[in-house]
Amino acid sequence: MVEQIIELLDTRVRPAVAQDGGDIIFHRFEPGDGIVYLTMQGACAGCPSSTMTLKSGIENLLKHYVPEVNAVEAVA
Template identity: 35%
Template sequence: MLNVTITESAQKYLAGLLEKQNCEGIGIRMFVSDPGTPKAETCIAYSRPGEHNEEDMVVEYDAFSAYFEQRSIAFLDEAKVDFAEDKFGGQLTIRAPNSRLPNVNDDSPIEDRINYLLYNEINPGLASHGGVVSLSEMDEGFAVLEFGGGCQGCSAVSMTLKEGVEKTLMEKIPELKGVRDVTDHTDTSNAYM
């Protein structure tokens, strides 16, 4: 169930922006990138006719349609979009208190489940060495991971990848085929010594 508030002042402001686009039937699309992780960002983008996804939830406002990405709905719970006028014109603010919460279950997309494990189980262990790992992309059932911080340039990273990260992910996400590393470990500029 969608629980997002777009205040009247925000609706008026967004309607004005949409009007300037000179596009019949243009609306907005709201989604969270990297949901359930510390990097989560709540976004509002223009949505021209035909640009939204079929599974998006559509809400009709007085002046426009808003499309909410299905995958983001749980992370948009209690979100509020507001517009406050000031002497410089004003500012649109988006508050989504649940965008970073690890709101993940067995039915969540595989990317969300991998991110949840990386941020909540794997990264706390790597942090002691100043390291961090993140999901770069999914490639034919393989999680392509990117190591950063102290892990970048570290000679033990391939062991960490196979023995630690891959083992943990494969145990908890059985449909995962494996993991790959995209990080270039020849760059030792930030390596932990």
């Protein structure tokens, strides 16, 4: 499951985030509660839209492809 999450981040999320000068780092997936922990870096770290990107974009994408994912949380 972790490999699938990382592959989705690398192929679908990272290129889009990189276009805006940012990056996304996978920290861990907690299977018990279904939470994926990520860090936004670069231009995305201080961007006011990063929370929306995280919740509306990345969380919805991961939930769609990996039903075990319940939420995405930012790690500082």
